[in-house]
Amino acid sequence: MLVNVDSVEVYQIKQNYRRMRKELTVKLLKPGFSLNDYFATDESRIFFKLAKSELPHIKLSSKERALADGLLSICVQERNLGRLLPVWLVTHLYFPSHRIKCVLSSGELLAMAPLELVKVVVYLMLRQPLLMLEKDEPDFCFTYYLELVRIFHALAMDEEESNRGRRELLIEYFYEFQNPSKLYFSDNDLLSVMVLRAEILSRRSRDITLRQRFEVSESFGDPASKVRVGIFMPALSERSETFVTLPLFKYFSSPRFSIHVFSELVELSHDDFLAFAPGCSSLTVIPRNLELCRQEIRKANIGIMVFATNLAAVSSPYVLLASRRVAPIQVAETCSPVTTGMQEIDYFLSGTFTEPPEAQKSYTEKLILLEGPAQAYAFLPRKEKNCPDKIFSRDDLKISENAVVFVSGANLNKITPGMRLLWARILAATPNSCLLLYPFNHNWQRDYPVITFMESLRETALQFGFDDSRWKVLKPLASRDDLLSLISLGDIYLDTINHSGAVSMLDPLLMGLPPVVIEGRRGRGRQASAILRSLGLNEYI
Template identity: 30%
Template sequence: MEKIGRNDPCHCGSGKKYKQCCMQHDAVQSAGQRTQQANRKAQVGNNLQVAVEHHRAGRLAQAEALYRAVLQADPNHPEALHLLGVIAHQNRNHALAVELIGKATRFRSNDPNYFSNLGLAYLALGRLDEAATSFRKVLALKPDHAEAHFNLGNLLSNQGKTEQACISYRNTLAIETSHSGANNNLGAMLCVLGKRDEAEGYLRRALAADPTYADAHCNLAHLHMDRGDMEHAIAAFRQVLTLASHNADACFNLGILLKQRGQTEEATACLRKTVTLSPDNAEAHFQLGTLLDAQGQPEDAASSYEKAVSLDPRHAPAWNNLGVACFYLGRLDQAVASYRHAVELRGDLAEMHVNLANALRDQGQWQEAAASYAKALEINPDSAGARFSQTMGTIPLLNDTPEQAESARQRFSLALEELDRWCTAERAELAAAAVGSTQPFYLAYQEHNNRELLSRYGDICARLMAARQGNAAPQHAPHSPLRVGIVSAHIHEQSVWNAIVRGWFQHLDRSRFELYVYYLGAKQDTETTWAAGQAKCFEQGARGLNQWRETILRHQPDVLIYPEIGMDVMTTQLASMRLAPLQAASWGHPETTGLPTIDYFLSAEGLEPPNAQENYREKLVLLPHLGCCYQPSPVVEATGEDLAALGIDADTPLLLAPGVPFKYQPQYDRTFLDIARELGKCRMVFFYTPRLDGVIRLLRQRLESCFAEAGLDFGDYGLFLPWQTKPVFYALLKRADVFLDTIGFSGFNTAMQAVECNLPIVTREGRFMRGRLASGILRRMGLPELIADSHEEYVKLAVRLVRDGAYRDDLRRRIAKQRSVLFDDIEAVRALENFLLDATKKGKTE
């Protein structure tokens, strides 16, 4: 609109001059508009000022409302757009932040703070190039803008441009020397570049500027870790967690360091917290699994490994360890599947193939197992673990024929010879780590004298472990009271503990003997707690070989007793060294250890055959009767479970055969066939654990074939049940007509349980102690009539016990009357005491 002059015609059309008509009215109206505009501007300014105060105080909702009020009055207000974008960035709505701050820069293109915050929003979105452009725009406008140099350094660090990031951080510090973030980040970058001494200086400057700066403490801790300074690293990580208890990185690394230092309990707590704080950290789940494994918690360990592989399916060590845990738990199918994953990912590691081979062997897949052992040695011919496992893998868990068993013995002998040649002095240190990793455990289930084979194996073990012996063989005068060390992985409710060891703990005369217990296992129960209370010293917990060796040597035991050798890695390694002047084994694994470092074998008069010394490398000690002070089981109430649900007919004769599957040798399969042919209708019940599914399948096939050759269906007579709970098992013992003891490798604990239920046992006395356990029990009770001396007599006796109810009931009464002689036999403990005192006085060579 053109401006109207005073003397121009009035715009209202009156015909008068403007000065004589509307000029005065228009002047009043214009002044009012100017006043309104001024008021609006003042309100905008006030709203902005109050909004900024709310913003600085952290009251973001109130600040946002006022910024929006400003923009409603002035949609292009640059400061309101900028600060509303800052709030969006703070609320993690980075896309909106970019939109708002970007718009603000169009109206105010010379404010470095606008471009600085725009760069931060781009950085949060991962739009690094645009972020870099923004930060460089800041520096073009204001070269001494410290935060822009700092933010550009962070961006370059995220891009992996470490050297350039260092330049930006140095530029920051040239402007602001006490900038804690730049000092910290420059220190971290210098650590990446390996300039640790210079890095430490900057990190300490960061902490001087801000002693509560958790990230700087954390980076300093990592620097100590890189230097191998465990103590200072641990202290620094602890300081981080004091300042920032939810720092997952510090929690994880503290757990790893504590694990390395053997502080298992606290390390576990740290890693549990880590996976809570950072549930997607696959490595934390894996490391937690390793700790749980070491503490004897395989179920929980397996769960941790499963979580690790679900987060990182390419984590080969987690797949491998999941296989190890499942193998221990008896979940062989899952173990094999896990090992296959590990091999697929890291087929270049011999260890993975060895583990797969061991699981395949226990599944009964001998040929595939042999191929995996061979593959392991193809990958690493110097793998001691593969060498030992391949050697032990020549012994099948179960044989189809006696000829197959004999062929396996020959292969084992040749493999031992090859292993002996391979274990040279130059390889001793390497090979020692594999001692006991796989053992000739299943050789005992062949009814042969294994002394020669096991002595050769024992010589290899002892020769290799001599490299780990360290100190000379201990020689000292006997202490008074005599220090008796017990080394075992089974100080808990378990067959070896129940049968042999518990009685020693309860009845050894503490005025003459002190018990030093070295519990190598991890399982804890009420028996473990009780045992610890009986000992002068009770050592337990996850430890390495050197730690156990030094602990034992420090205590200077006069005698070390290993209740079982051949069932545990650490037990075998320790037993292969000389750690006490006198060392003895007992019959937890009932045959010679073959070790030259074991002086005596504690056995029993009632269990050994004539000329038994021929079967042992050690000097045989025959304790009276059964050689143990066995305590009767606590009263077990037999369950009222419907046995029909288990496939057991109340009217059908019931014969229990509760041996583990690998105790059943093929030459005795016809025993069950002949019993079935004589009895006709009957039910013979065998037991298994899920771990032995593959072996059970082979045993079932063998029995089915044996019966089929005679025109019978094994399924009409035999039944395989999973191992039952104690109440259900006792219900079966009380319902059964006869207990069929395994031939060649007898049962002890199961036979004692049968006795406790007054169930007659049929046994056939074996050639070796391991085949004479049940017969020893029966002789001790004065019931030798239940001991058969031939196949025919075994069958005849089993059939008579089923058919002749009066005879069976009479035997039940006699068992109930005479079984007390089996329990609480203090004489065996007193004889052990006398032997220990005499042997330590005379010296082990006497």
């Protein structure tokens, strides 16, 4: 139920990872060791396993700190690539990428690294932190990532024929490893990052001849003919993207439009789908092959395509699909938390309550603002009586009946160092209080840096002088009914800043739990406040 990182099992995992790191450090730094041969074999999986784990975030022992500081010292002094590169690679097993300084710039490393090692170099540079630990880290990550994307952009746009092989590798590995989603949690305008990212990905499309011009049908815009609206949903299943997209059918429910849904995976029953999309003219299950998918959509003669998926994160096939322009008008919506930066996306659907007055400056798309919040939700009807697997009590969580219980369902990624400090101040100022967290939502990801997160909460509690048992962190819950049972134990719901809650805000409201919301400066930080305004609950903002 509650997360416990003091178990023997967790200790053994940490020690095993540390042993593997020590052995790998010795191996890679051995004089004459061939990095090219190592990364050409399956043995290199150990390196990537450690680099992807939370090991680089776990607090170093005194011996490990001495070794790691020595590695950092070499990185900022050694200009010989042959001696620098193995040290630079190993250092990434001890620190997050954005905390490693090097005498050679990222551009120099990308331009000079042996072609056999370009993939690992690009991966390590683009690797995002699993958990941010310092208060300045969200801004630090943004600055680091923006500079890095600028470097990739310059190399990708280089037309020098002699650099073609390296350029194509860099573009391909950028496509494989880029993911700016961690930047959502800073307060920075992401327009510049997203535009550069889109241009690099567009260059990849151009190089493999995927981009095609779209010939607009003569009937498009004719008042006498229906506009064929496509809604692209990668998966029709019980997930947030589905719940926030189904209400779109209401807005396109008009004799002027016919609605056509395209999905790769359909898990909803026919009856459930029709209940929420009665005006849908067709549902097409698209093939996984990207070119066949594009052809299938183009045959449907869609006039407006709405992409109901996040186009502003990893390089999913759907980003490439959008870059091929499958309709004369293409639209993104709030499944993408920020601008896509893509020239091929013409409009962005949002809401008047969600976007600040100067929001258009942060989008390459033309904003279309619906009255009210950007999000509306349509949840599937319950076929069975509510029956949680677990009915929670305060005794279960070692909470006294007279305690003040704060609750937050924010995903771990949203719980930045600044949020942890703010919540710690609230706990320190409120005697006999605790904070109930359920941050490991599988809709976001499967693996979380649980050990590092719990250790950061412990250190924050120590800093503010209260017992870390006042952080009540739960393992993933089995069902939404379990979640509602848990929320019923609370007194006050706490939202996050910079990237606020949307779906997670609905559950406490359903259970009558008063929220505390701080309205952000950007659309992604105003989702919760927009929902409250639409309900006339402005006093909670």
